Amino acid sequence: MGYRMMQNTFAAGELSPALMSRIDLPQYAAGCRTLRNFIVHSHGAISNRPGTRFVAAVKDSSKKVRLVRFVFSTTQAYVIEFGDLYCRFYMDGGQIVSGGVPVEIVTPYKEADLPNLKFAQSADVLFIAHPNYAPRALTRYSHYDWTMEDITFKNGPFMLANLDGTKKLTPSAKTGNITLTSNFDLFDAKHVGALFEISHFVEAQTTSGAFLESGSWPETVQGQGGWRLVTHGTWAGEFKIDRSIDGGSTWQKIRSYSGNKDKNYDVTGEESGSFTLRVSATSLTDGTLYLALTIDEHIHHGIVKITGVNNARSASAKVVTALGGTTATDNWAEGSWSDYRGWPSVVGFYEDRLCLAANANEPQTVWMSQTSDYEDFGISNPMVDTDRLTINLVSRDVQNIRWMIDLGDLLTFTNSAIWTVGAAQDSPLTPSSIGQKRQDAHGGADVEPVAVGNEAVYLQTQGTRLRRVGYSFESYGYKSTDLSIFANHLLSPNVVDLDYQQEPDSIIWMVRSDGALIGMTYVPEYDMAAWHRHDTDGYFENICVIPAKGYDELWAVVRRSYGGQTVRYIERFAHRKKSSDSKDWFFVDCGLSYDGIPADEFSGLDHLEGKKVAILADGVALAEQTVTGGKVTLADPASKVHIGLPYVSEVAPMGFVAQLESGTTQAMPIQLQDAVYRFEDSLGGKIGPEKDWMDEIDLGVSLFTGLYRFTIPSQYQVDGTLWYKQDKPLPVTIIAIMPEVNAGG
Numbered sequence: 199m200g201y202r203m204m205q206n207t208f209a210a211g212e213l214s215p216a217l218m219s220r221i222d223l224p225q226y227a228a229g230c231r232t233l234r235n236f237i238v239h240s241h242g243a244i245s246n247r248p249g250t251r252f253v254a255a256v257k258d259s260s261k262k263v264r265l266v267r268f269v270f271s272t273t274q275a276y277v278i279e280f281g282d283l284y285c286r287f288y289m290d291g292g293q294i295v296s297g298g299v300p301v302e303i304v305t306p307y308k309e310a311d312l313p314n315l316k317f318a319q320s321a322d323v324l325f326i327a328h329p330n331y332a333p334r335a336l337t338r339y340s341h342y343d344w345t346m347e348d349i350t351f352k353n354g355p356f357m358l359a360n361l362d363g364t365k366k367l368t369p370s371a372k373t374g375n376i377t378l379t380s381n382f383d384l385f386d387a388k389h390v391g392a393l394f395e396i397s398h399f400v401e402a403q404t405t406s407g408a409f410l411e412s413g414s415w416p417e418t419v420q421g422q423g424g425w426r427l428v429t430h431g432t433w434a435g436e437f438k439i440d441r442s443i444d445g446g447s448t449w450q451k452i453r454s455y456s457g458n459k460d461k462n463y464d465v466t467g468e469e470s471g472s473f474t475l476r477v478s479a480t481s482l483t484d485g486t487l488y489l490a491l492t493i494d495e496h497i498h499h500g501i502v503k504i505t506g507v508n509n510a511r512s513a514s515a516k517v518v519t520a521l522g523g524t525t526a527t528d529n530w531a532e533g534s535w536s537d538y539r540g541w542p543s544v545v546g547f548y549e550d551r552l553c554l555a556a557n558a559n560e561p562q563t564v565w566m567s568q569t570s571d572y573e574d575f576g577i578s579n580p581m582v583d584t585d586r587l588t589i590n591l592v593s594r595d596v597q598n599i600r601w602m603i604d605l606g607d608l609l610t611f612t613n614s615a616i617w618t619v620g621a622a623q624d625s626p627l628t629p630s631s632i633g634q635k636r637q638d639a640h641g642g643a644d645v646e647p648v649a650v651g652n653e654a655v656y657l658q659t660q661g662t663r664l665r666r667v668g669y670s671f672e673s674y675g676y677k678s679t680d681l682s683i684f685a686n687h688l689l690s691p692n693v694v695d696l697d698y699q700q701e702p703d704s705i706i707w708m709v710r711s712d713g714a715l716i717g718m719t720y721v722p723e724y725d726m727a728a729w730h731r732h733d734t735d736g737y738f739e740n741i742c743v744i745p746a747k748g749y750d751e752l753w754a755v756v757r758r759s760y761g762g763q764t765v766r767y768i769e770r771f772a773h774r775k776k777s778s779d780s781k782d783w784f785f786v787d788c789g790l791s792y793d794g795i796p797a798d799e800f801s802g803l804d805h806l807e808g809k810k811v812a813i814l815a816d817g818v819a820l821a822e823q824t825v826t827g828g829k830v831t832l833a834d835p836a837s838k839v840h841i842g843l844p845y846v847s848e849v850a851p852m853g854f855v856a857q858l859e860s861g862t863t864q865a866m867p868i869q870l871q872d873a874v875y876r877f878e879d880s881l882g883g884k885i886g887p888e889k890d891w892m893d894e895i896d897l898g899v900s901l902f903t904g905l906y907r908f909t910i911p912s913q914y915q916v917d918g919t920l921w922y923k924q925d926k927p928l929p930v931t932i933i934a935i936m937p938e939v940n941a942g943g
């Protein structure tokens with residue numbers, strides 16, 4: 199019996215071999231058993247992927263590098279090459295050089311550190327976290343001027359205060375460089391650079407006197423918290439209260455009062471942090487002004503920074519915030535971050551706060567800076583809404599925070615769950631409104647997730663499943679679902695890198711540990727998750743996406759070999775835009791282009807020495823040549839030439855199965871008599887019933903759009919399908935396949 203089948207969409211992409219009999223799934227009719235070096239468009243058609251343009255070799259090809267995006271705007275986007283102890287920079291498709299030399303800065307990060315670097319950008323500053331290093335900031339001043347510096351954090355954060363009344367610290371002085379002594383073994387050499395908060399009870403302080411004329415009262419009071427000023431007498435004039443937060447070096451007026459023999463004052467106030475107060479008579483025209491200025495009794499919180507460790511019970515320190523006393527005190531807290539306790543391994547932003555999370559000592563903790571002051575992790579006295587926040591995920595097992603992403607709530611991914619951190623019921627984020635809640639039991643891998651619309655797409659813990667998580671109104675919380683369930687074969691072995699290309703086709707790109715490049719065209723509003731796989735003459739190691747003119751550009755580090763040596767190249771995928779000019783097509787890898795007066799010899803191909811390359815000259819695919827001496831020579835001159843490594847694009851539908859009155863044709867032998875392909879802007883290719891049995895097709899010499907009928911000299915076979923292959927640097931777009939099938943032979 200014969201029947202005409204049609205596959206008019208490829209919106210399911212490549213499907214797992216385990217689904218070969220799942221004709222009940224809607225994905226079966228839209229899927230492929232092979233989709234290699236093809237991309238699926240968001241409307242369901244497929245096109246062979248564009249080639250990659252060679253940009254530069256990495257600084258040292260014997261070592262891995264990592265590409266990181268730095269996007270200031272759609273017109274100022276950079277790719278940063280993080281390598282062993284250095285960074286280099288790229289923009290507008292090329293490497294940034296000055297005086298013929300690549301712009302480069304020194305970094306502390308070694309090759310082994312690169313996979314664990316995490317980043318968050320604010321304007322011209324890229325904040326960097328790594329568990330073994332203090333957080334740093336990479337700042338751009340111009341295309342050619344970049345600096346990397348340690349971030350100087352203020353006022354913390356600190357671990358929970360000491361609760362053992364027998365363990366005490368004694369400072370040798372309140373200010374300056376001091377010695378800090380403990381009565382138990384506390385200090386380690388790795389404490390150098392660590393902060394300690396040391397607190398003392400301080401009784402109320404009062405200064406009093408009389409003003410007979412204008413001037414400043416010589417006595418000041420120092421402390422924290424509340425204060426009170428009382429005046430009496432008969433006087434005329436004005437006076438003010440000044441505050442200093444740097445020990446009296448600079449002053450700022452905080453209150454001013456006036457009288458004309460008819461008024462006295464009894465006023466109070468609250469100040470945050472440590473401060474010094476003084477009173478000045480700005481004018482005194484008559485009488486005597488008597489006053490008393492008091493700072494209330496309080497717990498005085500001072501901060502010191504360890505500068506050296508003498509032994510387990512003695513350390514040198516610099517006072518950062520004046521101490522309240524020099525007596526032994528059990529009221530102290532150690533800083534959360536140091537070489538001894540570990541440094542934050544995750545960084546992000548949320549509601550204009552810098553968020554850092556998960557050091558070795560506190561793997562479940564998120565620290566948020568003060569609002570709009572990313573370096574200040576202090577708490578005011580009394581507490582205010584903009585103060586720093588510290589959130590500990592409350593779980594029965596230890597969960598390591600791996601990523602944070604802002605989806606309205608701060609989604610926090612651990613190795614075994616997803617949590618939300620934020621304020622309840624859309625209220626402002628403050629110390630009194632902050633909360634956290636466990637949402638989903640599918641944890642995340644240590645690979646950065648991406649935001650797609652109002653969802654986050656992330657890799658599950660082992661890196662072999664891709665999931666999406668978004669808010670579910672049915673469950674009043676966040677829920678995740680598996681996006682890879684129908685193509686799980688493509689995520690084995692595990693994925694090690696991931697990024698999102700929004701334009702033109704909304705594709706999530708992934709790099710597997712074996713060097714394969716995996717793509718998933720993702721359109722969540724239509725439940726479209728179409729998988730495709732890509733390869734090259736080499737191994738993809740790392741990717742990143744930055745905005746380019748009219749589209750998003752995918753960059754990659756590709757490990758290749760030539761002449762018996764390993765090389766690592768930075769390459770960027772060409773823009774696959776529709777063009778009626780065949781000279782614009784770019785379907786070669788690691789390629790270069792020439793555009794000028796007609797020529798027949800093309801040099802500058804040293805990076806492809808000894809390799810067989812594909813050539814497109816003035817829109818014509820020529821025979822492949824081997825690069826010798828860094829060049830190739832054409833038989834005829836050409837004005838626009840693209841030269842690079844060839845690659846093969848292949849597609850084969852799942853199978854042509856029909857449900858007849860007599861039953862399914864699944865498992866029946868079938869014969870494919872002919873096939874009609876609907877092409878768009880295509881040229882060349884091969885079609886056949888088997889991967890190794892294909893014939894060249896003739897679409898003419900210019901781009902072909904329309905229906906093409908192909909007679910298939912095939913035999914009966916079970917699970918038969920049709921193969922299409924493009925092995926030349928020419929474009930192809932397939933919209934539909936319509937075979938004539940005989941079943942039951």
